[in-house]
Ligand code: SER
């Protein structure tokens with residue numbers, strides 16, 4: 442990699458002449474040390490000068506220390522030298538010009554641009570491909586400190602590899618199968634439930650009314666989860682917030698994958714002012730016209746402050762954020778069904794198996810690696826019992842691309858020690874109306890994951906005595922459970938398993954319409 446940087450430091454005042462020799466010496470030493478510490482590459486301060494309260498330095502580097510890192514280190518050394526002896530302070534720095542040339546593994550399929558890069562060019566030299574980046578001189582100092590330059594360079598490669606190979610292909614490996622089960626229908630479950638008035642579409646996209654009949658079934662499923670999973674394994678119920686601000690999705694890395702193929706959130710905005718006068722005009726308009734002045738309204742609200750809960754567990758982590766969990770409190774085992782979660786399902790209207798507003802139950806556990814692995818396996822075994830024995834469903838388990846990698850649109854970045862155990866298992870149910878077992882698409886109804894250190898790290902959570910912290914979680918929606926169930930067993934209670942019926946005292950008669 443080849444770098445060229447012109448940087449300008451701003452000083453609290455002009456430098457006295459006698460300081461110049463010292464600066465010269467400091468730079469010389471810095472360059473020498475840099476050269477010595479590496480067996481290859483070239484690092485050089487090509488020139489420097491100072492005028493008024495400015496100090497300009499030009500750095501060129503080939504396969505050696507990056508100039509911006511040199512600037513960050515130099516800043517400290519200069520401040521120490523100049524401050525003590527000459528009482529001149531360092532106010533900050535800005536880039537005048539920063540170009541980076543980096544070799545590429547592949548030629549880009551098509552040109553693109555990147556934030557904080559003013560110019561991005563691609564060229565070939567001696568059969569090799571390169572990118573030349575002009576970093577935006579306005580880039581904030583703290584972005585440079587926190588690794589933005591490194592991430593810009595990495596992003597160039599990532600985007601090109603995505604152009605060639607597309608998004609990472611989804612991993613799917615079946616690891617267990619219940620075997621064939623008896624089916625009582627081969628009709629579309631959404632249509633069956635609609636015709637029976639168990640569910641009804643609302644005016645809003647992929648949102649449904651869950652009638653008392655269907656809600657009774659959902660309640661039965663909840664109770665089954667409690668009796669078969671949560672009670673025996675010692676999980677406690679809690680209520681995780683359902684409005685998620687950006688700070689959470691930044692830490693969970695969901696924000697980075699926004700609308701990139703795995704994370705499609707509903708956004709939340711705030712009013713610019715809650716003063717009645719501010720909205721009076723809007724209220725009058727609605728009163729008179731009985732319509733909503735959407736555009737005017739949009740002017741009176743903020744940019745999104747975050748969104749509605751999407752993956753359920755990320756907002757849990759603000760509870761533990763920055764804390765050290767006592768050893769005696771580990772493992773933490775909780776579950777939540779305190780409210781719906783939301784996903785913007787693009788495309789046309791879907792059935793009950795793919796809804797924008799879904800009612801999920803989330804299972805979450807945190808502990809040492811051993812505890813987390815053990816709990817993950819226990820939950821998996823119990824879920825298997827629920828699906829296979831209690832509901833008598835034809836289901837299978839498949840090892841799939843972990844949900845957090847899909848949602849954050851990140852390349853695989855687990856370390857190899859975690860690789861063996863960290864991952865997601867999906868439960869999938871056969872849907873007879875979709876066709877043959879071997880050819881049709883099965884429905885994902887639940888996942889269970891061992892996530893490793895990702896969340897404790899992302900939210901800076903520690904454990905007493907430096908125990909390594911891992912987490913795991915699982916989610917399943919009642920919409921999916923019931924779609925799968927009806928798709929195999931139909932609506933007639935006589936065909937439902939005894940173990941399930943035990944949880945239903947009385948199924949409310951659907952309301953009829955004329
Ligand atoms: N958080 C996990 C998911 O989004 C499990 O609920 O799938």
Ligand code: ZN
Nearest residue numbers: 752754914915
């Ligand atoms: Zn989760």
